[in-house]
Each structure stands twice: as structure tokens, then as C-alpha cells.
Amino acid sequence: MKGQLITLEGIDGSGKGTVAQYIASRLRETMPERKLVLTAEPTTGQAGRMLREELARPGGEDGEPSTAMRMQELFLFMADHAYHLSETVIPALNSGAIVLSDRYADSTAAYQGVTLRGIVPDPVCWIQNISRPWNVLPDMTILLVLDPLAALKRLRSRPGRDKFERQEFLQHVDGNFRRMAALEPERFVQIDAAQDAEKVGNAAMDAILRLLERC
Numbered sequence: 337m338k339g340q341l342i343t344l345e346g347i348d349g350s351g352k353g354t355v356a357q358y359i360a361s362r363l364r365e366t367m368p369e370r371k372l373v374l375t376a377e378p379t380t381g382q383a384g385r386m387l388r389e390e391l392a393r394p395g396g397e398d399g400e401p402s403t404a405m406r407m408q409e410l411f412l413f414m415a416d417h418a419y420h421l422s423e424t425v426i427p428a429l430n431s432g433a434i435v436l437s438d439r440y441a442d443s444t445a446a447y448q449g450v451t452l453r454g455i456v457p458d459p460v461c462w463i464q465n466i467s468r469p470w471n472v473l474p475d476m477t478i479l480l481v482l483d484p485l486a487a488l489k490r491l492r493s494r495p496g497r498d499k500f501e502r503q504e505f506l507q508h509v510d511g512n513f514r515r516m517a518a519l520e521p522e523r524f525v526q527i528d529a530a531q532d533a534e535k536v537g538n539a540a541m542d543a544i545l546r547l548l549e550r551c
């Protein structure tokens with residue numbers, strides 16, 4: 337594939353949306369000749385819409401979710417990822433574009449790696465193994481690292497919270513992301529997301545420009 341795939345990851349409230357917009361405008365400025373595709377998971381496809389509806393329900397409303405519900409959620413995220421790959425990511429990469437995705441398969445490993453604890457052994461690895469044969473690995477994954485307490489503080493000022501925005505849950509997700517990044521240091525670039533937005537954006541941009549110069 338001729339293009340480059342860059343993904344942005346981090347817990348809720350880590351600032352991915354702001355950083356994605358910042359990177360997009362800087363890339364358009366510095367590389368006007370390159371096609372840029374900005375995309376996200378969950379997508380707006382069928383599975384993505386079902387997931388967003390489910391995610392908008394506050395956590396704990398119906399008690400602890402059953403194993404069936406947790407598995408259903410995992411495989412909906414996987415179906416949405418497969419849709420994202422075939423409808424957007426692979427065609428864009430084949431056309432030579434820079435693809436910037438706000439969340440990607442690593443979110444599934446990190447988040448559903450928490451919801452499946454106690455159901456399968458080593459859930460993060462289990463989830464990664466299921467998607468490895470058909471996934472497209474990003475050229476670079478930017479992980480915005482932020483303490484879950486600070487992230488929740490930011491989220492409190494936003495309307496419409498989703499069910500995963502609870503401290504204990506986000507602490508486990510944060511741990512999963514950090515372990516995943518430590519295991520693949522050549523792909524992950526970790527950025528301290530407690531800094532002001534411009535510094536975070538510039539650090540991400542520096543890493544991306546280094547990657548694009550190599551390609």
C-alpha cells in the first residue's frame with residue numbers, strides 16, 4: 337500500500353479529537369500535495385451506529401453486563417473495524433493518502449481487554465490475536481498518555497458522558513495502553529497529554545514528520 341496509516345489512541349478525555357484537528361490542519365499546511373483522510377472508530381457504519389447508541393447509555397444502568405453482552409460488544413467493535421478497513425482505510429492507503437484515524441484496533445484491545453477480564457485469559461493478547469490475521473497495522477500510533485483522574489476532570493465539563501468514563505475502568509484501560517506501547521516501541525509514540533494542547537500537537541506533528549520523511 338502506498339499511503340501511511342497514523343492512528344491516535346488514548347483514554348476518554350485525553351484530547352485525541354483536538355490533536356487530530358491540529359495535526360490535520362498542520363499537515364494540510366505543510367504538505368498540500370498529499371491527500372489526507374481523517375477518519376475515526378467507531379465509524380458511522382451499521383455496527384458503529386449500534387455501538388454509539390449502546391455507549392450513550394450510562395454504565396451500570398442494568399447491573400453488571402453479562403458475558404454475552406460483553407462478547408457482543410467486542411465483536412461489534414471488530415465488525416466495525418472490518419468495515420472501516422474495507423470502506424475507508426485500505427482504499428485510501430491504496431490511493432497514496434495519509435490516513436489519520438481517531439481510535440483504531442488498539443482501542444478494542446485496550447477497552448474490551450478490560451470488559452473481558454475474567455472471561456478469557458489475557459484478554460488484550462486474545463483480542464489482538466483474533467484481529468492480527470486481517471488487520472492493517474498502523475505505520476505509527478500516537479498514544480496520548482494522561483492520568484485517568486485528570487481525564488475525568490476534563491470530561492466533567494463536557495455534555496453527554498459515555499458508559500466507559502469511570503475512574504476505575506479508565507485506570508485499567510490506561511494500563512493496557514501503556515503495556516501495549518511498551519511491547520511495540522517502534523510503532524507507538526507516547527506523548528504526555530497533560531501538557532497544553534499546542535505542545536501535545538507539536539510533539540505529535542514532529543513524530544509524524546519524522547515518519548513521513550522516512551517513507
Ligand code: TYD
Nearest residue numbers: 348349377378413439440443444447448500
Ligand atoms: P470515541 O467516540 O472516540 O469517544 P471519545 O472521543 O470520547 O474518546 O469512542 C467512544 C467510546 O468507545 C470510548 O469510550 C472508547 C470506546 N471504544 C471501545 O471501547 N472500543 C473500541 O474499539 C473503540 C474504537 C472505542
